[in-house]
Amino acid sequence: MVVLSALSTDLYELTMVGGYYVKGMSAPATFDLFVRNLPPTRNYLVACGIEQALDFLESLHFTAEEIRFLRAVPALARLPAAFFDEYLPRFRFTGDVWAFDEGTPVFAQEPIMRVTAPLPEAQLVETALIAETMFPTSVASRAARIMTAAAGRPVMEFGARRAHGIDAGIRAARAAYIAGFSSTSIVEAGKRFGIPLSGTMAHSWVMAFPEEVSAFRTYGEIFGDAVFILDTYDAVEAARMVTASGLKPRAVRIDSGDQIAISRQVRRIFDEHGLADTAIVASGDLDEMRIAEIIAAGAPVDGFGVGTAVSTSSDAPALSGVYKLAEIERGGRAVPVLKKSPGKSTYPGRKQVWRVMRDGVAVEDVLALEGSPRPANAEPLLRQVMKKGERLSCPSLTEIRDRCRQQVATLPREVTQLVDGKRYPVHIRIGT
Amino acid sequence: MVVLSALSTDLYELTMVGGYYVKGMSAPATFDLFVRNLPPTRNYLVACGIEQALDFLESLHFTAEEIRFLRAVPALARLPAAFFDEYLPRFRFTGDVWAFDEGTPVFAQEPIMRVTAPLPEAQLVETALIAETMFPTSVASRAARIMTAAAGRPVMEFGARRAHGIDAGIRAARAAYIAGFSSTSIVEAGKRFGIPLSGTMAHSWVMAFPEEVSAFRTYGEIFGDAVFILDTYDAVEAARMVTASGLKPRAVRIDSGDQIAISRQVRRIFDEHGLADTAIVASGDLDEMRIAEIIAAGAPVDGFGVGTAVSTSSDAPALSGVYKLAEIERGGRAVPVLKKSPGKSTYPGRKQVWRVMRDGVAVEDVLALEGSPRPANAEPLLRQVMKKGERLSCPSLTEIRDRCRQQVATLPREVTQLVDGKRYPVHIRIGT
Numbered sequence: 001m002v003v004l005s006a007l008s009t010d011l012y013e014l015t016m017v018g019g020y021y022v023k024g025m026s027a028p029a030t031f032d033l034f035v036r037n038l039p040p041t042r043n044y045l046v047a048c049g050i051e052q053a054l055d056f057l058e059s060l061h062f063t064a065e066e067i068r069f070l071r072a073v074p075a076l077a078r079l080p081a082a083f084f085d086e087y088l089p090r091f092r093f094t095g096d097v098w099a100f101d102e103g104t105p106v107f108a109q110e111p112i113m114r115v116t117a118p119l120p121e122a123q124l125v126e127t128a129l130i131a132e133t134m135f136p137t138s139v140a141s142r143a144a145r146i147m148t149a150a151a152g153r154p155v156m157e158f159g160a161r162r163a164h165g166i167d168a169g170i171r172a173a174r175a176a177y178i179a180g181f182s183s184t185s186i187v188e189a190g191k192r193f194g195i196p197l198s199g200t201m202a203h204s205w206v207m208a209f210p211e212e213v214s215a216f217r218t219y220g221e222i223f224g225d226a227v228f229i230l231d232t233y234d235a236v237e238a239a240r241m242v243t244a245s246g247l248k249p250r251a252v253r254i255d256s257g258d259q260i261a262i263s264r265q266v267r268r269i270f271d272e273h274g275l276a277d278t279a280i281v282a283s284g285d286l287d288e289m290r291i292a293e294i295i296a297a298g299a300p301v302d303g304f305g306v307g308t309a310v311s312t313s314s315d316a317p318a319l320s321g322v323y324k325l326a327e328i329e330r331g332g333r334a335v336p337v338l339k340k341s342p343g344k345s346t347y348p349g350r351k352q353v354w355r356v357m358r359d360g361v362a363v364e365d366v367l368a369l370e371g372s373p374r375p376a377n378a379e380p381l382l383r384q385v386m387k388k389g390e391r392l393s394c395p396s397l398t399e400i401r402d403r404c405r406q407q408v409a410t411l412p413r414e415v416t417q418l419v420d421g422k423r424y425p426v427h428i429r430i431g432t
Numbered sequence: 433m434v435v436l437s438a439l440s441t442d443l444y445e446l447t448m449v450g451g452y453y454v455k456g457m458s459a460p461a462t463f464d465l466f467v468r469n470l471p472p473t474r475n476y477l478v479a480c481g482i483e484q485a486l487d488f489l490e491s492l493h494f495t496a497e498e499i500r501f502l503r504a505v506p507a508l509a510r511l512p513a514a515f516f517d518e519y520l521p522r523f524r525f526t527g528d529v530w531a532f533d534e535g536t537p538v539f540a541q542e543p544i545m546r547v548t549a550p551l552p553e554a555q556l557v558e559t560a561l562i563a564e565t566m567f568p569t570s571v572a573s574r575a576a577r578i579m580t581a582a583a584g585r586p587v588m589e590f591g592a593r594r595a596h597g598i599d600a601g602i603r604a605a606r607a608a609y610i611a612g613f614s615s616t617s618i619v620e621a622g623k624r625f626g627i628p629l630s631g632t633m634a635h636s637w638v639m640a641f642p643e644e645v646s647a648f649r650t651y652g653e654i655f656g657d658a659v660f661i662l663d664t665y666d667a668v669e670a671a672r673m674v675t676a677s678g679l680k681p682r683a684v685r686i687d688s689g690d691q692i693a694i695s696r697q698v699r700r701i702f703d704e705h706g707l708a709d710t711a712i713v714a715s716g717d718l719d720e721m722r723i724a725e726i727i728a729a730g731a732p733v734d735g736f737g738v739g740t741a742v743s744t745s746s747d748a749p750a751l752s753g754v755y756k757l758a759e760i761e762r763g764g765r766a767v768p769v770l771k772k773s774p775g776k777s778t779y780p781g782r783k784q785v786w787r788v789m790r791d792g793v794a795v796e797d798v799l800a801l802e803g804s805p806r807p808a809n810a811e812p813l814l815r816q817v818m819k820k821g822e823r824l825s826c827p828s829l830t831e832i833r834d835r836c837r838q839q840v841a842t843l844p845r846e847v848t849q850l851v852d853g854k855r856y857p858v859h860i861r862i863g864t
Contacts, residue, residue, distance in 0.1 A: 005622055008592075008620050011629045016637050075632070092503070129593050160440075161559050166560060187443050200447055201444055222450070257774035318740045
């Protein structure tokens, strides 16, 4: 894992930490990380990025070089020397964290993560925790919709080039895999997370040869197994040429044009010429709506490659993720606090989220103060994942992926359907 | 600079490189990196990320650990041992690169970067070059619109938490600064690129104190200079309290609500109580349209903080950036090539982009084959930036930022205006 530096933060976290240091304000504080509102095209989110956020908390420290840089930041110039000489070098995250299991559906206002730590520690990590969790949550949530649309057909993640930098692409690949994608194209994501890799040829391979058929034949000779890209010049013509040449690709990919009509023509040509086992993969600016359309039309498409739609969560590229102070100790007593800004007010106190199940189906969530009575038939969704800065568990990617499939399957169908879905009920049992 | 690993690529680049290796296909090839179509809300783009892309090309190599991983990738299993033992360890980028200067406006179909290198080298870098340039170009293009809207008022970049990971946030901070933003909040971006940093307090600072006024007073005492966040409970009430307490902040920030009405009330209170020099900064889900509205209303807002809109280019989170083979040497002769996929066809040959100027205003661009006659009053926009793998120049961020301001100023006003803008004419003088 590549873990974020301590300077992966907004400057104001550091000015505030400096201020708390000067005033000796280090009593425990509790912050909630949650999404204010769901985007219009999401009825649920899939919690993701939690493990990466915990990696950050676990490894958080300031290097000598970083502290040297901070000394020279004008906004920090009036802080005492001891802040740089003694406090920052020893700074570690020593708090408790409760969080959703990765892969679990989560809704607006529900703390995906709850941090209780000495005020400066809990404050400093705000920026990184939001960034580490919200982007993967965006991607996993979009990917879950795409898996619904694909209706059991495999979906490959192809979005590296359109991601917001390759690092974002790698994070997206992990989130998409958790939500059920079968593979990624990013080699670095395969290396880092063990995600299966896929990828054979681009149009440029075909164009690099004087003739299309020799491009295909050469690839097959070298690699044995191949997915031919069919639409460099004319996909249907290419299909005829493949059969006429006696080539037997495992699959072909159609990356442009009307994939419904083209896949039907290609399927017919293949079936008539002994290539009934050659699969057809569609790609090219696909999203869940286009995939659903292809499947609804009964087009003979056996799998999909999805890029931009998943790696940028293009229809909802940001979530309204925030990290808000909910409780602070004053004079040895925990005091619930809240913010009243117009349209941005928050719920006070230390919270738990309960999911009420009926016959294996999630019927409602309850957001309540910790310690309030457990609702009937409800399971708590916030679990302690870090204690005094120590990680309590480290699930494998496969475990997370399996859980995601199981947990998304508990949602009512009217919540997971792609259009005209219903909002899932979240009862907030906290006064303001 | 943090530079991408050689595995920051799609798997198919590596299978194709392996195939070219086996077949001894290493003749020079030329690829164009360009945007197919402008997003609906962009009449121009600002070329960005070029220097980072060149950093990648300059440093590209496979480590022993990376090669070990690649040996075990099933898709590469049939490649000869010499590919892993001899070819990959020595792999370097030795090609020529022509590119737009960073900060220069660029339009659809214009190669922002043109790579000529032995086929496998030119192929391998596709994914990383697209990712390194397209996201910064998205951000700089949005940021340029925001600067137009802000009409000379300073704009601070606040988008770290909503970016697609902090790495994306850091890239966005650089792109926004190039396009004219005055600062970033991300400490790591300040350290890496020397961008001025800004940031003082969040709502949590105010909430951590029993009383708002003591939060403000304490901050002022410690730091001398301060931007008080005014809307934790009620911004107008807070403004009255500030004046009543004799505090003299440099600025206040209004992060929610109707910033037009609130800024007027706050301005009146401050002016009546001797705080005429205290500036008012607006933030909170701002984009260029909201900023234009605030300014058109004559609201007394002296500066802006912008987050999600710039760090995710939220209205156009991905560009249709592609990297297409345009020419390849066959039998010692350069052969122009093109792709004919429906809706995705390309222009063949090695290209230059010319910008025709009249009285200091850009009036049209001409996309033509290299070596064709220079149009009257035109400057070439593709400059050689790398020769046989060696970087030819390394402009400073300040130079790039200055150039961006100058170059965007040469665009016709009807192209840069925020709504109902006109498309800029690009004449394509290449047959297909």
